[in-house]
Amino acid sequence: MADVKAILAGKYPAKAHARRVVEWMRAKNPGVSGVLYLEGQKTRMIEDNDETQPFRQRRFFYYLTGCALPDSYFTYDIDNDKSTLFIPPIEPESVIWSGLPLSVDEALSLYDVDQVLTTDQVASTIAHPHSSSAVWAIANQVSDHITFLEFNEKDFSLLKLAIEECRVIKDEYEVALTRHANDISTIAHTAVLKAVKHAKNERELEAIFIAKSISHGAREQAYHSIVASGTAAATLHYLKNSEPLTGKLNLLLDAGAEYDCYASDITRTFPINGRFSSESRAIYDIVLQMQNVCTNMLKEGVIWDAVHLTAHEIAIEGLLKLGILQGDKEDILKTRTSVAFFPHGLGHYLGMDTHDTGGHPNYEDKDSIFRYLRVRGPLPAGAIITVEPGIYFCRFIIEPYLTDPVHAAYINFDVLNKFWEVGGVRIEDNILITKDGYENLTTAVKDVTKMEELINGS
Structure with missing residues (x-):
């Protein structure tokens, strides 16, 4: 039997999952390139109340990040094999209530990604993709302020299917x-x-x-x-x-x-x-x-x-x-x-x-x-x-x-x-x-x- 404690001392294998998903997508569409784009679940308030609802991370997002933080984003540059996690920046007024959030350096040490930025950089980062590039996202899981205007191709179906199928076989x-x-x-x-x-x-x-x-x-x-x-x-x-x-x-x-x-x-x-x-x-x-x-x-x-x-x-x-x-x-x-x-x-x-x-x-x-x-x-x-x-x-x-x-x-x-x-x-x-x-x-x-x-x- 495998040593569970030793295995879990490492990082959740998010990068391997991203590569596996791309491999599955290319088996269906050999021309797949560009950027995978995912959003984590948002913080939501209880109706008529100033408390937040219990949080449950989106599973598609978690599979490629291992990150359970709310209000986060993720991109994976397929051609350059580069993953980027975007986490919420520090809001000084919230620290008194909730304490210091996870820092960029801490997130980089915890998660199996190549780069960590803050969420105020998401829009500007994806606004300058490679020429003739495509973006692969999940329908109804893209925020209104994200437009994908600079991408030549936008697909909102294949990524979800790929993650669903890849999740069947566990590492x-x-x-x-x-x-x-x-x-x-x-x-x-x-x-x-x-x-x-x-x-x-x-x-x-x-x-x-x-x-x-x-x-x-x-x-x-x-x-x-x-x-x-x-x-x-x-x-x-x-x-x-x-x-x-x-x-x-x-x-x-x-x-x-x-x-x-x-x-x-x-x-x-x-x-x-x-x-x-x-x-x-x-x-x-x-x-x-x-x-x-x-x-x-x-x-x-x-x-x-x-x-x-x-x-x-x-x-x-x-x-x-x-x-x-x-x-x-x-x-x-x-x-x-x-x-x-x-x-x-x-x-x-x-x-x-x-x-x-x-x-x-x-x-x-x-x-x-x-x-x-x-x-x-x-x-x-x-x-x-x-x-x-x-x-x-x-x-x-x-x-x-x-x-x-x-x-x-x-x-x-x-x-x-x-x-x-x-x-x-x-x-x-x-x-x-x-x-x-x-x-x-x-x-x-x-x-x-x-x-x-x-x-x-x-």
Whole structure:
């Protein structure tokens, strides 16, 4: 395993990313030259308030700079391989409130760029490009005072696409960031496990997760946590996180810390009282088998659609053994009846965004088993993908299947009635694809015996 601390002691490889993006653009358009132009996210005020909104850097900008400062700009001179970061100048009146900002020299030492200037120099710098030059920018991410009048060619589409595609394959530094985010999230997940038996409601557990993340260096969350107890676990993107835990079987915790703009995304499902019910354990074992088999299929070039289909086949086999489904396995798969219990895709790319770029989903797919699959096609080495199978007992989703004679023939309603209180079970890990296999970056406990020991304090 790579030494995460040693890797992260270096600079975020922004210059290498810029070169990679240009290489991708030239594969599409061999004549690409001129200047790449990007703007960071602006400071924004809360409406009717003198406070700023929480800041989140634009990911396209961060990928080529490694800079999380608001109100910054960036250019990359393709032909001269020269990158320039523009940061806000010192405003004396703001220093008393916010302290001294980052200086030009400090920024040059922190970021992998060739030159650092201040933002009051952006317009004049780009106003004198090379003759017959082009500028490559992102639509709707160019400030009004930037005109590009001196450029002969202006393109507002290729750069965004290039960055989206390049972000799929992670370099060593990006993998280290994701691994570290996972390590912090594992600490936070473990803390929730240890607290769940004595907690009164979902919000207590969300607070524990966030507190542990922040105390270990991850101030931001990759997404709003899902802390779903009982039947609420059947809601895929549950939002309340405030309901009481009393009398409920399980807790589904889908939560991940973000570290230096890179996400983790981990889900665990466990018994609130420290012991799975027989129904909950049966579903958990099926989902764990789905995850283990599918993860073991992963390597460079594997077709993600086929892995997802395998997850459905295992779900069908498991639900047939329990008697929830009935009939022939192949017929059930053909009619897509299993979608009633596993309605989402097996996973998604992970990076600076939780649902990261480059997956090429097809949400218009007529085939319901693939419609919500966020990644389609072969997986490249260097991609990080989540593997998150689940089985859910959501009345809103399942009951229409029970009134459809085609699907209803394959569902045993009497057996199904025993499982509604299970809610839903999902298990999710973050997997790095390699040439010959994979590496699981997630170490949070999912073994039933170990989970129950942690919950019971034994």
